[in-house]
Amino acid sequence: MDRKTLTAAVLAAACAFPALAADNPNPLTASPTWDSLREDVTGMAGPVAPANGLFTVEAPYRAEDAATVPIHIVQQDPSLRIETATVVIDENPAPVAGAFRFSPAMAPLDFEMRVRVNQYSNIRVIAGTPQGLRMDGRFVKASGGCSAPATKDPEKALAGLGQMKLRLFGDPPAISTPRREAQILVRHPNYSGLQRDQITQLFIPAHFIDHLEVWQGDEMLFSMDGGISISENPSFRFSYTDNGAPALAVKATDTEGNRFETVLPKAGG
Numbered sequence: 701m702d703r704k705t706l707t708a709a710v711l712a713a714a715c716a717f718p719a720l721a722a723d724n725p726n727p728l729t730a731s732p733t734w735d736s737l738r739e740d741v742t743g744m745a746g747p748v749a750p751a752n753g754l755f756t757v758e759a760p761y762r763a764e765d766a767a768t769v770p771i772h773i774v775q776q777d778p779s780l781r782i783e784t785a786t787v788v789i790d791e792n793p794a795p796v797a798g799a800f801r802f803s804p805a806m807a808p809l810d811f812e813m814r815v816r817v818n819q820y821s822n823i824r825v826i827a828g829t830p831q832g833l834r835m836d837g838r839f840v841k842a843s844g845g846c847s848a849p850a851t852k853d854p855e856k857a858l859a860g861l862g863q864m865k866l867r868l869f870g871d872p873p874a875i876s877t878p879r880r881e882a883q884i885l886v887r888h889p890n891y892s893g894l895q896r897d898q899i900t901q902l903f904i905p906a907h908f909i910d911h912l913e914v915w916q917g918d919e920m921l922f923s924m925d926g927g928i929s930i931s932e933n934p935s936f937r938f939s940y941t942d943n944g945a946p947a948l949a950v951k952a953t954d955t956e957g958n959r960f961e962t963v964l965p966k967a968g969g
Contacts, residue, residue, distance in 0.1 A: 726761045728822045728837045733790045741788060741796060741826065742833060748826055751836035753777055755809065757825050759838040766845030768814045768931045773825055778808040784828035787813070788837075789929050791821035793846060793894065797929035802922045810881075810939040811922075814931040816845035816892065846928065847894040862960035863887040864950050872966075873942045883937040884914055884950055886960070892928035909934060912952040917945035 739745055758772040775782060781804065787797040797815050817823070817840055824837030867883040886909065893906030906928060913923045914936070921940050924930075947965045954960075 726759070726838045728824060729839045731790050731822050733795075734788075734822065734824070737788070737790065737795055741786060744833070748833050748835040751827070751834045754780055754829070754834050755782065755825075755827060755836060757823070757836045757838055759823050759840050761839070761841060763817060763840055763842035763845075766817050766842035767848040769817050769823070769840060769842055769845065770812060770814055771823060771825075772812040773827075774810055775808040780829050780831060781807045782809045782827045782829055785809075785811075786826045786828075787815065787929075788824045788826065789815060789817055789821050790824070792816070792818045792929050793892075794927045794929060796927055798924050798926040800922055800924050803920055805916070805919060805921055805941040805943065806938065812937040814935055816848070816929050816931055817842035818846040818894075819843045846892045847896075849895055849898055858889065860887045862952070862954075862958065862962075864960070864962040864964060866948055866964035866966070868966060878942045878944075879939055880942045881937070881939045882948065883935060884948070884964075886912070886934045886950070886952060888933060888954065890928070890930055890932050890934060894928075907954060907956055909952050909954050912950065915949040915951070916940070916943055916947075919943060919945075921948075 738748070742748055754777045755773055755775040758774060759769065763769045771787065773785060783802060785800045785802070787800070788795050789797055798813070802809060815823070820841050820843065822837055822839050824835055827834045864887070865885045867885070869881040869883070873880045888909050890908040891904050891906055892908070893903065895904050896902065897904055908928055908930065909926055911923070911925055914921045922938070946967065947963045949961070949963045952960045
């Protein structure tokens, strides 16, 4: 086969499967690590059922910053509610980044967060539904995220510890379609225990947010039990059904026993 014929064949093959390339550009890969983790994480000896159109996980194939890798969970099929989600980064020192619980107001789920990735790894989301567990994820090329300095100045990293901010996007929701998009930001270095003080070169002890809840009035929108893989200054962007409460309340604790609670008014959002 001459070069011209070979080129034409390659182009024809590429054109024959465009949907495959576009729809699944970055799938989960085989992972002996996950095989050893799966039963501890899910309680199941066998494989977890794939998401199969219930939801997808969006994550960069090659991360710009291994310490702040965005993960976006987007639900496509609203007929089955996602009640929980466990985010697992196979090759991280502590693979379970966070375990989340969602209220009905979060359905259909549209949820984004940032994590640390320590080496090339699958990032997977195991969603709990009334019909059992479903899983989707992506393979991400990143390294050093768990040991990357939170900031060059430890004192600066701890300044304003626990301060919170609310961002609202778009116009206030109409009564007929009360969906709203919001972002909660929490100031905290979330030390992993693998970072070094840039002056002394000694390891900084692990110190991170281990539990967080977001409420609107008497309704909890979501909760998180987190570990060292959640990024510095945690950020959660999500859509939810607004129940008319004038504010969102955030309650959090960290591994040193600190408690943070802030009421964030929606006015002006």
